[in-house]
Amino acid sequence: MPIGNVQPSVRPVSSGRTDADPVAAEATGRHRGTRPRRSRGGARAERFAPYVLVAPAILIIVVLRLYPLLLGVNFSFTGDGERNGTVVGIDNYLELLDDSLFRTALGNVGLLVLLLPVAVAIPGLLATFIYLRVPGHRFYRSVYFFPAVLSPVIVGAIFNLLLAFDGPVNAVLGAVGIGPVDWLGDPDVAMFVVVGVHIWATFGMALVVFLAGFATLDSALLDAARVDGASLLQVIRHVIIPGLSRTIAFVAVTTMVGMLTSMFGLLYVMTSGGPEGSTYLPEYYIWIQQGQMNRPALASAASTVLFVIMLVVGLLQVKLLRRAGGED
Amino acid sequence: MTRVRLSRWLLAIPMTLLALATIYPLLFTVNVAMKTRRDYILDRFALTDALRWDNISTAWNSVGMDRYFLNSLIVVTSSVVLLLLLGSMAGFALSQLRFRGSSALFLGCLAGLFVPFQVIMVPLARIMADTALIDTYPGLVLVFVAQFLPFTVFLMTSYYKTIPREVIDAARIDGNSVYGVYRRIMLPLGTPALLSVGILNALFCWNDVLMSLVMMPSAEHRTLMVGVTSLRGQYSDDIPTFASGVLIAAIPVLVVYLFLQRQIADGVAAGSTKG
Incomplete structure (x- = not known):
């Protein structure tokens, strides 16, 4: 763990903000009551951070795995070739059963x-x-x-x-x-x-x-x-x-x-x-x-x-x- | 006690035979790759009389294995880097941060585990064609990432769950933003899991044939495994060159296995015990 990289815990009061999560601060019992004012933008960025972290993964999985599944099921009820795009009901499934x-x-x-x-x-x-x-x-x-x-x-x-x-x-x-x-x-x-x-x-x-x-x-x-x-x-x-x-x-x-x-x-x-x-x-x-x-x-x-x-x-x-x- | 010992030794006999059966096909291939065509026809089993590398260099230079090798290297490396980055980001958030909808998002990721590529091959190929990503490196990388991301997120989430919250809380109090915690704490602490998952993903991507076949139709972008399948038609009567091509494709995996066997097995085991 790169302890050396971690920023110092004592910050000048004049900066008026800290990134410490209020939940985390309360959990440890410190900083209680002396929680400094935080800048609005920073707080919002922090609140959205989990979503930002998960978003790329969930986006790829939804767009390239879950959505294609629905698309494919939907597609299986349409026709090929001349009947491309038209709804053919369960024709494809009947043809499958017929195919040795x-x-x-x-x-x-x-x-x-x-x-x-x-x-x-x-x-x-x-x-x-x-x-x-x-x-x-x-x-x-x-x-x-x-x-x-x-x-x-x-x-x-x-x-x-x-x-x-x-x-x-x-x-x-x-x-x-x-x-x-x-x-x-x-x-x-x-x-x-x-x-x-x-x-x-x-x-x-x-x-x-x-x-x-x-x-x-x-x-x-x-x-x-x-x-x-x-x-x-x-x-x-x-x-x-x-x-x-x-x-x-x-x-x-x-x-x-x-x-x-x-x-x-x-x-x-x-x-x-x-x-x-x-x-x-x-x-x-x-x-x-x-x-x-x-x-x-x-x-x-x-x-x-x-x-x-x-x-x-x-x-x-x-x-x-x-x-x-x-x-x- | 002696009876138990004896029976253990008796068990060792079939197990050794099985070990031979496991390893022999590969040794046979190595041996054939070293032979001349004439030697192979005269006697398939005899040990080669010299270590000849001409077959290997023929397969490497004139069949295009060098090109395929490079293609595979580019696609696999990019895929693994992306998988580890996205997987650890999501794993960190899903295991350590409390936010609305986190369990639904986790389930969404897991759902991807139950959709094999075969089931979505047709619509996925269509999406890739519509976005002009088919037959491009980024296209295959995206398909690989989408294929192995659910598993990667799952493993990283369960690994990060084992890190005590106090570690994160302390880092937050020290003034780190959430992203800072990810970069300075979670990435370094996740190294063992990242290594295991990374190697597994590299193997999966390197060994894939179906996704590469569907997403990279042109010979220019062919990956190594698809290249091996095309060898068969070209060298059906030149077995030593064919065996050399197979060997070229197998050597990177062999080297990885010799040095990182522990991590591969750990990754597989982690995937099973945390399920």
């Missing part, structure tokens, strides 16, 4: 929901092991976290190399007699591969969150369970899960939001939505309709659907986990 690519995208969202427990359990288990001081836990922590700071583009590019049909992974599998798998070219496999890579790239983030949660866990409980001879599974079931229900809820929500909003880079680099549109997600669909197909209104409708999905998923998970936490 969008239905695939929704189906893939369902798949993500199903895979969510895995994506939460892996970092949860690993954090448990690290918390219980597996030999070398510091090393694991920093290695596991590393991919989480890499861009999905870089991760996707690296896995493109590794998973190419004539690439190294298939070469290794071939050496042990397992036929080559078309990782990114088989519609039944590709989505699982992309989700797998996403989990590989992001589990370190969740791991760090779990470890922060463990830091708040009462270690006396854990020691008591140990003394009572509880097995690892019993400790996890009866001490760790109830103790960390808030953290688990947080990780579940952020992981789900992450899967819905930060896989674009992977999809763009690894599959471009293919093969046969099997790896479409809503965010990729929105981008294609907006940028490539010149259907902004249709894209807005898809955006609105994505927003509703995210709201529902978020609320549902918070509710479910709150109930789970309440029972224990």
Whole structure:
């Protein structure tokens, strides 16, 4: 703290003003009754100061986040191309339902929901092991976290190399007699591969969150369970899960939001939505309709659907986990 | 006790394998970037026989990675400076000053957290086009700032809440205006949080692809990550050069991670425990 910069507290009385806030002065019990007259302009400037400090941030957030949300919802009820600007009711939404690519995208969202427990359990288990001081836990922590700071583009590019049909992974599998798998070219496999890579790239983030949660866990409980001879599974079931229900809820929500909003880079680099549109997600669909197909209104409708999905998923998970936490 | 110890060592085996699986893809890429094309085709896995930098310099000079790198640097630096400035100003006011409407304004900032870019991509691109900000540095900077400001305000507010009011009161009595308190007290005291949040924001902006792709359509203004995606088409049969391009994009992040891992993890953890 640069004490040296702070102006002297004793000011010449003749200046007739001080910047000290009356509330602050009263709170400390000093200056009471001897509060000097303050100049009007200064007082007003002080009163508005909080608003001046908050204004730029709130302005940017309102103009470039909240207002566009309304604009987009509004936009989704208008037409594209020739019908640009005219109100078309729910036509865009009907077209979405009719579009097999969008239905695939929704189906893939369902798949993500199903895979969510895995994506939460892996970092949860690993954090448990690290918390219980597996030999070398510091090393694991920093290695596991590393991919989480890499861009999905870089991760996707690296896995493109590794998973190419004539690439190294298939070469290794071939050496042990397992036929080559078309990782990114088989519609039944590709989505699982992309989700797998996403989990590989992001589990370190969740791991760090779990470890922060463990830091708040009462270690006396854990020691008591140990003394009572509880097995690892019993400790996890009866001490760790109830103790960390808030953290688990947080990780579940952020992981789900992450899967819905930060896989674009992977999809763009690894599959471009293919093969046969099997790896479409809503965010990729929105981008294609907006940028490539010149259907902004249709894209807005898809955006609105994505927003509703995210709201529902978020609320549902918070509710479910709150109930789970309440029972224990 | 011995049983517990043994089981811990048994756990270390799969965890080490997983650590290898985490780190190997990157080592593989580094190795490939050092190889000649011929070496790569003959044997992908063998260690390179020499540290060759020609692929890296090819990717840097002839593909335009140097240009993309500069673009990213300009946009990310400006965004982070703005984010920290606006975030700490708002965080200070929302945590320490009492004024009418402060909780409503805080909620307004938080609401931004729940609006991902994907949801507002179309109207935002339109706003940027209408104001002639699309395909300009300030345009992408504004979009980045709007994207990460809610999170920054939230973290700075919760950090500044931990500073006792007496510190501010004392500074006010010493004759500081509100702005003086911000500049002389809150900014210096906020350094640890500013560092953590700044690094996180720098990573988020540096790693972004979707916002950059939508807001910077021209090749001249392309950011590094978008540049990497364009490498794939150009160098699909020259894997070592491709790997070099990927490496150029990854190296700054790698360096940051090696030196500032603690701050990154702290930032992530702070974001979760204060939620």
